[in-house]
Amino acid sequence: MGKVIIFGNQKGGVGKSTCTLLAANALASKPFNYKVKVIDLDEQQTIGYLYEGEIERGTKPIWELIAYPHSITGGKIHKFLKVFNKAMEESDLLFVDLPGYLDEGGKTDTVSPMADFIFIPFTPSDKDTYSTETYLLAMKQKKKQVKEEQDRKLAVVPFANKIDSRIKSQISYVKTVRKAFKEMHGIKSMKNMLGSYKDHANAGIDTNLYGGINHIKESNLTKWINELHSIIKK
Numbered sequence: 001m002g003k004v005i006i007f008g009n010q011k012g013g014v015g016k017s018t019c020t021l022l023a024a025n026a027l028a029s030k031p032f033n034y035k036v037k038v039i040d041l042d043e044q045q046t047i048g049y050l051y052e053g054e055i056e057r058g059t060k061p062i063w064e065l066i067a068y069p070h071s072i073t074g075g076k077i078h079k080f081l082k083v084f085n086k087a088m089e090e091s092d093l094l095f096v097d098l099p100g101y102l103d104e105g106g107k108t109d110t111v112s113p114m115a116d117f118i119f120i121p122f123t124p125s126d127k128d129t130y131s132t133e134t135y136l137l138a139m140k141q142k143k144k145q146v147k148e149e150q151d152r153k154l155a156v157v158p159f160a161n162k163i164d165s166r167i168k169s170q171i172s173y174v175k176t177v178r179k180a181f182k183e184m185h186g187i188k189s190m191k192n193m194l195g196s197y198k199d200h201a202n203a204g205i206d207t208n209l210y211g212g213i214n215h216i217k218e219s220n221l222t223k224w225i226n227e228l229h230s231i232i233k234k
């Protein structure tokens with residue numbers, strides 16, 4: 001029975017799909033070797049189109065994609081649940097890529113209480129932080145709902161993405177946001193931030209960038225993946 005992992009934020013462009021790809025690639029490869037599946041639930045099909053394109057070019061994927069751009073509300077929920085439950089049964093880790101909005105009765109609202117982990121990428125800008133906080137509060141509600149209705153844990157874990165570590169103001173901004181999330185909402189963020197890399201553009205469906213950025217073994221991505229892994233292993 002797979003653990004369900006979501007990278008969510010109601011803000012577009014913060015790296016939900018990219019981080020899904022990076023984590024799926026790394027965790028499906030050595031030394032982790034998890035059986036990974038990804039459901040792309042976003043109508044935009046960022047992962048879906050990439051996957052399709054790479055398959056057509058002959059790329060051998062290291063995890064399986066289930067493209068599901070359709071609505072899951074109303075009478076359509078049963079069909080989706082069948083797909084979701086099958087994917088969960090057949091994997092160790094099931095990632096779900098969601099659209100970038102909060103929607104009562106819609107995809108995020110329905111799928112988030114089915115997750116084990118919701119990682120929330122945020123970038124160092126006030127505009128993003130505002131949406132991130134709104135999303136974080138909504139997911140905190142889901143965490144409560146999961147505890148009450150299913151008597152299990154849903155972990156909500158924010159982390160900073162697209163950080164240029166040479167820019168001191170970005171680092172202090174992230175520290176302030178992390179501190180605020182902890183003190184105001186009791187939510188602990190990841191220790192490791194993800195850098196802003198051109199390598200992320202190569203986060204395909206068969207590329208394990210784990211430990212591979214600039215050939216530095218203990219790269220920022222390696223550390224981030226290792227921390228992510230230590231969280232989902234618990």
Ligand SMILES: Nc1ncnc2c1ncn2[C@@H]1O[C@H](COP(=O)(O)OP(=O)(O)O)[C@@H](O)[C@H]1O
Pocket residue numbers: 011012013014015016017018019046100161162163194195196197198200201
């Ligand atoms: N850590 C990163 N470093 C560099 N570029 C990134 C990083 N994370 C995401 N991006 C880029 O930002 C853009 C938006 O990312 P995407 O994953 O599509 O966001 P979302 O799914 O949240 O809308 C893409 O062009 C992606 O390549």
Ligand SMILES: [Mg+2]
Pocket residue numbers: 016017018042046097
């Ligand atoms: Mg996306």
